Amino acid sequence: MKKIYKWGILAPGKMSAKFTEGLKLLENVELYAVGSRDLERAKQFAEEFGFKKYYGSYEELAMDSEVDVIYIASPHSHHLEHTLLCLKNKKAVLCEKAFALNSREVEEMINEASEQKIFLMEALWPPFQPIYRKTKEILLGGEPGKIIHLNARFSFQAPYNPTDRKFNLELGGGSLLDIGIYPVIDALYFIGVPTEVIAKASYSETGSEDSISIILGYDDGRMATLYSSFRTAGGIGCDILCENGNLLFSRERDMSQRLNVALNGKENKEYSLLPDGMGYQFEAMEVMKCLDDGKLQSDVVPHSFSLNLINTLDRIRKAAGIVFPGRD
Ligand SMILES: NC(=O)c1ccc[n+]([C@@H]2O[C@H](COP(=O)([O-])OP(=O)(O)OC[C@H]3O[C@@H](n4cnc5c(N)ncnc54)[C@H](OP(=O)(O)O)[C@@H]3O)[C@@H](O)[C@H]2O)c1
Structure with a gap:
């Protein structure tokens, strides 16, 4: 039982x-x-x-x-x-x-x-969502070829409110850790840990970052350009540009997910993938599966992925000059 x-x-x-x-x-x-x-x-x-x-x-x-x-x-x-x-x-x-x-x-x-x-x-x-799994499956299948460039974004217009955690530096405010983390996850999940990080940010009246543009460089010339902001309504999406065509995915705020696969010489394919509800149950399912199996960490989100993620976020903050006073 x-x-x-x-x-x-x-x-x-x-x-x-x-x-x-x-x-x-x-x-x-x-x-x-x-x-x-x-x-x-x-x-x-x-x-x-x-x-x-x-x-x-x-x-x-x-x-x-x-x-x-x-x-x-x-x-x-x-x-x-x-x-x-x-x-x-x-x-x-x-x-x-x-x-x-x-x-x-x-x-x-x-x-x-x-x-x-x-x-x-x-x-x-992200790693539990149908769109990420389908995209990874297609990339691993080999048809798109090597990834040359990844462009990912997450932005929406958040009304400025100095007491809101999004703008409150003491609560870790700023777009990077709140929503910019998703484009960074895309780059780590699909390409890996970058060798080079360039970033430029703008700031709200509280001194919290409210928009950031990031370039990640990889040894073999691959690149990722990432953007997050509380000032623009740019939506949520990721374009993966490969040797033999492109995979473009996006999601809406209700978590509905769309993937367009346009490979050279092939008919375009469009996938519309909807999780039940908002898709948060998958994380809980993974936790309970790991506990059932007596595991101390997940293979889907291992501690090593979280460490790579926070290290990359630290490097981005350093490159852009984003500081959490008393915590850096
Ligand atoms: N995975 C996702 O899709 C997703 C989406 C949104 C947010 N998040 C993450 O979830 C976390 C919470 O976000 P949220 O949007 O739920 O925030 P929120 O609505 O502001 O809720 C945060 C809760 O934290 C508690 N809290 C404890 N110390 C606090 C402090 N010093 N100041 C303010 N609140 C404090 C409060 O609950 P009590 O006072 O009642 O204890 C508050 O209700 C963040 O880390 C955010 O990045 C994840």
Whole structure:
């Protein structure tokens, strides 16, 4: 019989609501407990989604001996603190992106997980999505040939609000860790770790970065150009330009996904791939599969991928001059 996992939600904000909709699609999940800094918010979230218990502190959630796994969706500035809290209390952790503010913090999280022998995974949406799997499958099939250039973007117009975590430097604000991480994931996932990083950013009134352009260089002449911004409505997409044609994919804010494959001398192919719901359930499924198998990390999002990702983000920030005061 399949084990039913008791999930806890740490920080019941906007993302936790979306993730919980994903959890509700799964049979081996019990919506067990919610932990908020505010008891009333925890209660409201628990009642809205049908969680059994709620707590007015993250500590109480982490210390509940019944909880099997905790999903962390606080601002990135707090992921280190909250992940350590859960791991020290022997709870498996699925923690939102960006995993933390910098490599040092991510290394600390991974070291703690290894020491405690507890499962830890960064909640990365892309590698589990049908569009990424189809694109990878076509590239590995060999017909497109070598990737020459990758161009990826993620931008939407966010109303300026200095207290919003997107613009608040103390909460890790800026487009790079919030949405620019996706174009960076595209480059790492499809090409790999770059040898060279060039970047230029613009800044909001709080001093948080609000737009960034990035060039990644690879030894063999391959390149990636990446862009993220809170100032433009450029949408979400990635163009992979190869020796024998192009693979172009995009997604809408509702997570619906489209892939256009235009290979030289072949008829164009268009794939429209829709996950159930918003596709967050795949990450939860992977966590529970790993726990069933007694694994401490996922093969889909291994610790090494998260380390490569945060190292690349650090290099981009350094190249563009983006600093999180007191945390760099
Ligand atoms: N994977 C994705 O597609 C995706 C999409 C959006 C966001 N995210 C990630 O999810 C995380 C949360 O984003 P969100 O949009 O859900 O943010 P949000 O709506 O602002 O919620 C964050 C929650 O964190 C808690 N929190 C703890 N310390 C805080 C502090 N000092 N200031 C403000 N809030 C604090 C708050 O809950 P309580 O006070 O109730 O405890 C708050 O509700 C971020 O890391 C973000 O990058 C991922």
